[in-house]
Amino acid sequence: MSGVIRSKEARRRAVYVAQILGVTGAYYLSGRLGLTRQVVVDGAVVTPLWPPTGISLAALLYFGARIWPGIALGALFTVSAIGDAFTWSRMGIVLGNTLAPLAAYALLRKVGFRNELARLRDGVCLVFLGAFAGMLVSATAGSVMLLLDDKVPSGRFWLVWASWWAGDAMGVLVVTPVLLVLRRVRRPRLDERWAEACVLAVAVVLAGLISTRSSLSMIYLVFPVIIWAALRFQLPGSAPCALVVSVLAIMAGTDSLGPFAGHTLMEIMINLTVLNACVALTALLLGAIVAEHQNIRRETEHAVVELEALVEQLAPLPGPPSGRYDDGPPGAPRQGGRPAQ
Known part of the structure; x- marks a missing residue:
């Protein structure tokens, strides 16, 4: 019996590790794909649409918050591939890219979001909580890290922040719905x-x-x-x-x-x-x-x-064609309560 339990536990761990690696690979590959259309805004590398945010949120909605290590590893590998040296500011960007989909996931679960997207309220919640609100975390963390690292002029901070936020939000709006409907x-x-x-x-x-x-x-x-x-x-x-x-x-x-x-x-x-x-x-x-x-x-x-x-x-049974019912056995009470003669 204990051997069966250990076998099931080992199988669950193997599935969990496979899910982590799958999310990591999907994040990294989609990030590399998104960077093929990157633009540089005052020293900051941004994209008009950042697919990893949509993949991260969809993975959380499918597997739950326990999948976050895959998002963190994917963000780490993707950010490391952008430049040569890995600095503390890039670690802050990785942290922001990990926390943003987690924040969006928490907000959506708080309001009872359903993955089927079969209600108008689910679509509205994905737009305003998943995309617009949740991606404030990654845009703010990334822009602040670049500002502290003197890679973005202080006068251009909000321009970089808006570009970063727009790309992350578009990733959720465009990619997440596609992944959510694929299952059904x-x-x-x-x-x-x-x-x-x-x-x-x-x-x-x-x-x-x-x-x-x-x-x-x-x-x-x-x-x-x-x-x-x-x-x-x-x-x-x-x-x-x-x-x-x-x-x-x-x-x-x-x-x-x-x-x-x-x-x-x-x-x-x-x-x-x-x-x-x-x-x-x-x-x-x-x-x-x-x-x-x-x-x-x-x-x-x-x-x-x-x-x-x-x-x-509940409908009553139909009566005889004549509209009269049998009086029943002799001595049985009639409708008026008098016994039959």
């Missing part, structure tokens, strides 16, 4: 919805390329596609579409193409942040609203079926 996505049947999903995938790529690379500044072209995805497929359709549009926009922005040509670095960062935020909010909130309405409709239909069954059980 099922392979669709080969019917008209499968064909519609293929058409939607082609449409979002074409709309994203045209809107982000055309000199006509047709950024608004992506929103009908995002709305289509949310109405027809909810978050499993709208969240990946938002990710595709954001990636295409970041590639065009960092290359100064299309509507981003001829603008300064800060103007490009502002435009990218606004575009990514609008796309992510549209996909997230509209998808949650549609899912919530569908759940309410299903619950209402189920309640109606149960009520109909209850009414059928």
